[in-house]
Every structure is written in C-alpha cells, then in structure tokens.
C-alpha cells in the first residue's frame with residue numbers, strides 16, 4: 001500500500017516504482033523506524049491524538065514487529081512497499097487495523113527518515129569505536145611482543161634511520177587514536193533529534209520535542225525544522241572520518257605488504273590471511289592487506305559522491321537525499337570490516353628479526369650519528385653533514401658499513417674522529433639516543449606502550 005494514493009488517478013509505472021523505491025536498502029533502518037514510531041506514539045498521547053490505551057496497543061504491536069524483524073530482517077525484502085517507513089506502517093495496520101493509520105499524525109517521512117538515519121549512525125559509531133579500539137589494542141600488544149626488533153625506518157622509501165618494529169606499530173596506534181577521537185566528536189553533533197520537525201516547517205501539534213528526543217536517547221532536539229529535515233552532515237562527517245581512517249589502514253596495509261615482500265622479508269603473514277596463485281605454486285599473496293588498501297578507494301568515493309549529491313540542493317528535503325544511504329552503509333560497513341581484518345592480520349604475524357636487523361645495519365642508517373658525533377667535537381653541523389656525506393660516498397665505494405671503517409680511514413676526512421666514535425655507531429646507540437618524548441629510544445617506546453595500554457584499558 002502506498003502512503004499517498006489519494007492525489008493520483010493513475011498507477012505508477014513499474015519502472016518508475018523500482019527506480020523510486022528505497023526498501024531494498026533502507027530496510028536496514030527497520031529497528032530505528034520502529035523505535036522512532038514508539039516514541040512518536042507516546043508524543044501523540046501528550047497532544048490528545050491518541051488515548052493512553054490506543055498508544056499501548058500501538059506500542060505492543062510495534063514491539064512485536066521489532067521482535068519479528070530481529071528474528072528475520074530479510075522478510076522485509078519480500079514486500080513491495082516503497083520504503084521502510086511505508087513497510088512499518090503497513091505492518092502496523094495489518095496488526096492493529098485502523099488504529100495504525102493514526103500514527104503518522106503530525107509526522108512526515110522527512111523528519112522520520114532523518115531521525116532513523118541518525119539513530120542508525122549513533123549505533124554504528126559505537127560499533128566502530130569498539131573496532132577502532134580493538135585495532136589499537138592489537139597494535140600495542142604486537143609492539144609489546146616485538147620491542148627489541150630493530151628495523152630500518154624509511155623516508156622516500158630509502159633507509160633513513162633505525163627504528164624498532166614496536167615504534168612502527170605505535171605510529172599506527174596514534175593514527176587510529178585520532179580516528180577514535182573523530183568518531184567521538186561526530187557523536188556529539190549527531191546526538192540531536194530531528195523528530196517533530198514535520199515535512200519542513202515543524203509539526204502543527206504542540207509536542208515537547210525535548211521530551212521526545214530524550215525518549216529516543218538523544219541529548220537534545222534540533223533548533224530549526226528546515227535544517228533538520230535536510231541536514232545530512234552526520235552522514236558526510238562519518239564518511240569523511242571513514243575515509244581518513246581507511247587512508248590510515250591503507251598505509252598500514254602498504255607498509256605490511258612491503259615488509260612481507262621477498263625483497264624485505266621482515267615479516268611473514270599467516271596462512272589465515274593470505275591466498276595462493278592458481279598458476280604459481282610458490283605464491284602466498286597478501287590479499288587481506290591488498291583488499292584493505294584497495295577498499296580505501298570506494299569509501300573515499302562514497303564521500304565524494306554524497307558531497308556532489310548534496311551540493312546545490314535547495315532547502316528543504318529533496319528526493320536526492322534518498323541517495324545518502326547506500327554510500328553511507330557501504331562506507332561504514334567497509335570500514336568496520338577492514339578494522340576487523342586488520343586485527344586478524346596482526347594476530348599471528350611472524351617477524352624475522354635477523355632480517356630486520358640486517359637491513360637496519362645496511363644503507364648507512366647511522367650516518368646522522370656520525371654527524372652528531374662531529375658536532376659534539378665542535379664541528380658546526382652543516383660542515384659535519386658535508387664531511388659525513390664524503391665518508392659515506394667513500395664507504396659505499398668500498399662496500400663497508402661506517403662502523404667497520406678503520407680509525408685511519410676516518411681521519412682522512414676529519415682528524416677530530418677518535419676511537420670513541422664506534423660505540424655511537426651501533427644500532428643500540430642510534431635508538432637509545434632518541435630519548436626525547438615520542439622518540440624511538442627503547443625507554444620511550446616502553447613508556448608509550450604503557451600509556452597506550454592504560455588509555456585502551
């Protein structure tokens with residue numbers, strides 16, 4: 001049954017009906033639509049549209065419907081209702097007869113859909129928060145296990161300075177901590193109820209919207225009805241946060257794919273998250289990580305798509321806005337799945353600490369140490385930088401790491417260099433000298449692990 005037959009004499013073209021209907025995707029808002037309807041029925045009692053007894057009958061029927069939906073959400077898709085709002089109302093009328101037809105008094109699908117979507121977003125944000133924290137925990141525990149594994153740190157994908165695997169894990173923990181705080185921040189703006197704004201101008205019934213908001217678990221009611229029915233900032237904001245976090249996860253994936261490559265060989269991914277080749281028997285491909293990296297694109301695409309849809313829309317509600325759901329659902333589902341998958345990937349990675357260390361020792365990653373050494377002996381940094389550059393060129397020609405050059409050899413470049421240079425060129429020294437806050441020194445990393453654990457407890 002359509003909700004709006006009276007004005008029409010001709011039936012809708014079937015092709016238009018299919019084009020217009022949104023039930024095939026907005027069925028996911030069933031629980032929220034029912035919850036919103038219960039609250040609305042209570043509000044209608046306060047303005048004498050429903051008696052207390054009528055409201056109770058409606059509420060009972062809605063609660064039964066909620067149970068049915070929870071048991072089998074897919075049954076909704078068997079209906080040819082236009083959207084989830086029509087479906088719920090139709091089912092309610094099936095259950096309680098004409099009384100069900102009173103529920104939509106003073107309400108519009110415009111404030112209804114805005115409310116449903118916000119309720120759904122609030123629920124989904126909590127799922128995402130749990131998942132974002134789980135990945136951080138997995139990273140911190142991985143860091144803790146591998147605190148002593150030294151590896152090269154890169155800039156421009158050139159070996160730059162030695163770091164530890166733990167420090168690398170904690171870098172991604174920081175990114176996800178910011179993603180977490182963005183979600184929490186979004187929640188604040190989301191927590192405002194549009195219900196009772198009617199189609200656009202507000203409801204004609206003197207409903208206490210703050211009370212209504214409270215019944216639905218919102219912290220307040222929105223301030224302007226025109227804005228309330230046409231605001232989709234929450235969808236954009238969550239897709240934007242999803243895009244940023246997916247960008248983090250894609251960088252995480254890319255780093256790991258490289259670490260797992262034959263060329264680096266720093267880690268080996270578990271069989272549980274890799275797959276084989278149909279042709280090349282030796283292959284074990286990092287598919288989980290490649291998909292995480294790849295899915296970043298569709299999430300970003302959903303955000304861009306919705307931005308374009310909303311751009312230039314006149315106030316207030318327009319059917320264009322129905323396009324908000326598929327992209328949002330897909331973006332948040334994808335993000336959640338990638339967060340879960342990131343945990344799974346971290347669960348049993350193997351580190352080849354010997355390979356990591358070997359790579360850290362190559363590539364003259366301790367050159368900065370030699371420059372700092374010269375500075376300590378009174379050479380101005382710019383000059384020290386130049387001298388070390390010359391030493392490195394010569395050492396590369398010889399194929400010798402800095403720490404294996406003889407003192408006589410060093411002296412050709414600077415006569416301030418003495419025997420005390422050697423301890424400073426060791427990997428341990430390279431790490432532990434970086435003991436200012438946030439540095440790679442083992443003491444700092446242990447402290448960071450402790451702090452992150454406390455925050456995530």
Ligand code: ARG
Pocket residue numbers: 022026083109110113317319321322
């Ligand atoms: N299915 C619609 C949506 O998702 C519900 C609101 C429809 N309102 C209307 N006046 N046509 O946006």
